[in-house]
Amino acid sequence: MTQSSDLRAEIDRIYREEYGRVVASLARRFGDLDIAEDAAAEALLTALERWPTDGIPPNPGGWLTTTAGNRAIDRLRRESLRDTKHQAAMMITHDTPHEPTGPVEDDRLRLVFTCCHPALAPEARVALTLRLLGGLTVEEIARAFLVAETTMAQRITRAKAKIKAAHIPYRVPERDDVTDRLGAVLAVIYLVFNEGYLSSAGDDPVRTELTAEAIRLGRILRQLLPEEGEVAGLLALMLLSEARRTARFAGGELVTLDEQDRSGWDRSLIAEGHALVRECLARVASGSAAPGAYQIMAAINAVHTDTHDHRDTDWSQIVALYDQLYAVSPTPIIALNRAVAVAELDGPDVALAIVDSLDLGGYHAWHAARADLLRRLGRSAEARAEYDAAIAATQNAAETAYLSRRRAHLVDPSI
Amino acid sequence: MRPLSFVERVEAADRLPSTKGKTMTQYLLSVHGPSEVWDTPLEEAQPKYEATGRFNDQLKTTDAWVFVGGLERPETATTVDATGNDVIVTDGPYAETKEYLGGFWVIEAPDLDAALKIASEASKACGGKVEVRPFAGE
Amino acid sequence: MTQYLLAVHSGAADYDRSLDEMQPVFEAVDRFNQKLVADGIWVFGGGLERIEAATTVDGTNGQTLVTDGPYLETKEYLGGFWVIEAPDLDAAHKIALEASEACGNKVEVRPFQAE
Numbered sequence: 001m002t003q004s005s006d007l008r009a010e011i012d013r014i015y016r017e018e019y020g021r022v023v024a025s026l027a028r029r030f031g032d033l034d035i036a037e038d039a040a041a042e043a044l045l046t047a048l049e050r051w052p053t054d055g056i057p058p059n060p061g062g063w064l065t066t067t068a069g070n071r072a073i074d075r076l077r078r079e080s081l082r083d084t085k086h087q088a089a090m091m092i093t094h095d096t097p098h099e100p101t102g103p104v105e106d107d108r109l110r111l112v113f114t115c116c117h118p119a120l121a122p123e124a125r126v127a128l129t130l131r132l133l134g135g136l137t138v139e140e141i142a143r144a145f146l147v148a149e150t151t152m153a154q155r156i157t158r159a160k161a162k163i164k165a166a167h168i169p170y171r172v173p174e175r176d177d178v179t180d181r182l183g184a185v186l187a188v189i190y191l192v193f194n195e196g197y198l199s200s201a202g203d204d205p206v207r208t209e210l211t212a213e214a215i216r217l218g219r220i221l222r223q224l225l226p227e228e229g230e231v232a233g234l235l236a237l238m239l240l241s242e243a244r245r246t247a248r249f250a251g252g253e254l255v256t257l258d259e260q261d262r263s264g265w266d267r268s269l270i271a272e273g274h275a276l277v278r279e280c281l282a283r284v285a286s287g288s289a290a291p292g293a294y295q296i297m298a299a300i301n302a303v304h305t306d307t308h309d310h311r312d313t314d315w316s317q318i319v320a321l322y323d324q325l326y327a328v329s330p331t332p333i334i335a336l337n338r339a340v341a342v343a344e345l346d347g348p349d350v351a352l353a354i355v356d357s358l359d360l361g362g363y364h365a366w367h368a369a370r371a372d373l374l375r376r377l378g379r380s381a382e383a384r385a386e387y388d389a390a391i392a393a394t395q396n397a398a399e400t401a402y403l404s405r406r407r408a409h410l411v412d413p414s415i
Numbered sequence: 416m417r418p419l420s421f422v423e424r425v426e427a428a429d430r431l432p433s434t435k436g437k438t439m440t441q442y443l444l445s446v447h448g449p450s451e452v453w454d455t456p457l458e459e460a461q462p463k464y465e466a467t468g469r470f471n472d473q474l475k476t477t478d479a480w481v482f483v484g485g486l487e488r489p490e491t492a493t494t495v496d497a498t499g500n501d502v503i504v505t506d507g508p509y510a511e512t513k514e515y516l517g518g519f520w521v522i523e524a525p526d527l528d529a530a531l532k533i534a535s536e537a538s539k540a541c542g543g544k545v546e547v548r549p550f551a552g553e
Numbered sequence: 554m555t556q557y558l559l560a561v562h563s564g565a566a567d568y569d570r571s572l573d574e575m576q577p578v579f580e581a582v583d584r585f586n587q588k589l590v591a592d593g594i595w596v597f598g599g600g601l602e603r604i605e606a607a608t609t610v611d612g613t614n615g616q617t618l619v620t621d622g623p624y625l626e627t628k629e630y631l632g633g634f635w636v637i638e639a640p641d642l643d644a645a646h647k648i649a650l651e652a653s654e655a656c657g658n659k660v661e662v663r664p665f666q667a668e
Contacts (some may be wrong), residue, residue: 119620124621161603167440168526171526171528420586486665493659494660495649495660496653538612544613546605546609547608548601548604549606
């Protein structure tokens with residue numbers, strides 16, 4: 001009994017691991033995502049039937065791709081006999097072999113650019129990427145994003161219909177466009193990660209299935225585009241954040257960086273993240289493109305994870321990196337994070353002046369940062385009001401718990 | 416223009432890598448605006464007309480060009496309904512809305528990326544947002 | 554000669570109609586199209602995919618902004634159209650009448666601006 005359920009789990013694991021590759025390969029061959037998905041599902045059924053007696057083949061991914069390909073051909077033959085008039089719009093536009101191609105020819109890379117096409121709605125890009133590349137079921141994606149399964153199914157169906165009707169190409173963009181388009185792909189992966197890392201809603205403060213999936217997609221992309229600094233940067237950023245995941249919560253409460261038990265950090269993930277950051281630094285030093293936002297954010301996280309004691313943090317380096325990040329991406333949220341670092345270097349009064357100048361009212365992290373600075377400046381009454389505003393603005397239970405504790409510990413001179 | 420049948424695709428699938436030619440799709444690139452747009456003084460509209468004219472001239476030299484036209488103001492529209500027993504002709508557009516189709520291009524492109532590139536140039540030239548819609552295959 | 558747009562508007566329900574139901578319409582439209590071509594008044598004609606396939610491109614601010622969906626959300630959208638050439642509005646109306654009969658829908662007639 002245990003043995004068969006172990007085997008089932010192993011088959012499920014292989015299937016999810018190989019799903020993106022199987023679907024991507026079939027989508028290229030048959031020009032139709034539905035055919036590719038249906039054939040992949042049929043290949044799984046065949047595997048579940050055969051592998052328990054025949055054993056798992058030496059190259060299960062290849063076996064699944066071949067089997068799914070055969071199933072698709074069977075189906076197309078059946079349909080062409082049944083309905084000779086049936087003509088399907090071609091989704092695929094092949095590059096001719098002589099055309100200068102994108103950085104790497106890989107079906108999964110084509111697929112990720114199709115899933116993250118700018119003509120698709122952002123939430124559809126996320127859903128399609130998780131479904132087609134990540135192999136998550138519609139139900140799993142719906143659960144992860146806390147929407148009804150029918151809503152998620154509709155979102156995915158609609159996106160696939162648009163890919164087909166509007167002829168969204170199945171292709172790695174040409175070099176001129178690849179940076180722009182890659183930005184959309186990285187944004188999707190980072191969004192999946194962040195949704196898992198600090199859930200905006202729901203009972204779980206962290207949803208590890210999403211952080212793990214984002215990292216897995218990041219690793220696939222890194223494998224496909226090893227020369228892209230931003231791909232390495234995003235993976236490093238996610239690894240260095242993930243390394244601190246368990247230390248970020250204690251007793252259902254968010255633990256901020258300064259209070260975290262650093263012995264609980266995952267050293268192997270930190271080592272992997274640091275190696276990627278060093279690689280990015282070397283690439284930048286060798287004179288290739290200036291680092292983008294993900295590489296700089298990864299570098300900031302590398303500095304944070306470089307010391308065993310919060311007090312040893314090199315804040316001047318962190319502020320310098322935030323300056324660089326703000327230059328690349330001048331958003332008020334980055335200015336807010338920079339101000340938090342400035343507080344460590346120049347004091348809370350300097351930081352508060354910066355925070356006050358930002359138009360971020362209603363954003364929970366702005367209220368939380370402001371509350372903390374006011375607390376440090378001994379302005380307890382104002383801090384209390386600010387903690388209240390922060391608590392009202394967050395939907396994350398662990399963050400609420402942390403803010404409430406901080407608020408309760410305020411020294412109130414009026415009492 | 417002819418989409419490949421399933422049989423052809425199955426055969427093509429067995430001859431990898433595929434060398435089949437690119438199928439072209441027609442796209443409608445349309446520009447919308449409120450009826451006041453038609454009141455824009457000529458001096459103001461002139462630079463856009465000229466930019467659009469240059470864009471059109473350039474487009475006409477490519478295989479992508481199928482049709483281009485700018486419409487008269489929506490108040491000049493008439494609606495004809497011959498679906499019942501009597502033919503009903505009414506003055507005015509099919510539906511009163513805030514914005515109307517102002518003009519459009521029909522182009523031919525191998526895929527959406529190519530259509531979006533042309534739409535982006537069209538948008539720059541005419542100074543309006545451009546909606547891109549595929550025509551249904553034959 | 555003036556060019557006229559003969560536009561047909563459609564809602565989601567029109568696209569949901571079955572192929573069997575649509576077959577006679579397709580055939581009537583096909584006959585009408587062939588007549589337009591034969592009479593030398595055909596400029597262009599085509600049916601559009603459903604509105605969910607639309608993308609909007611904004612290149613007016615230096616960079617290109619691409620968004621999913623139509624320019625404006627409404628109940629009905631342009632579903633297809635003809636561009637024809639006619640000497641005057643009366644002639645255009647006659648053709649629009651045949652077009653309306655063929656496609657089973659109201660047809661909006663709008664003149665194009667002269668070049």
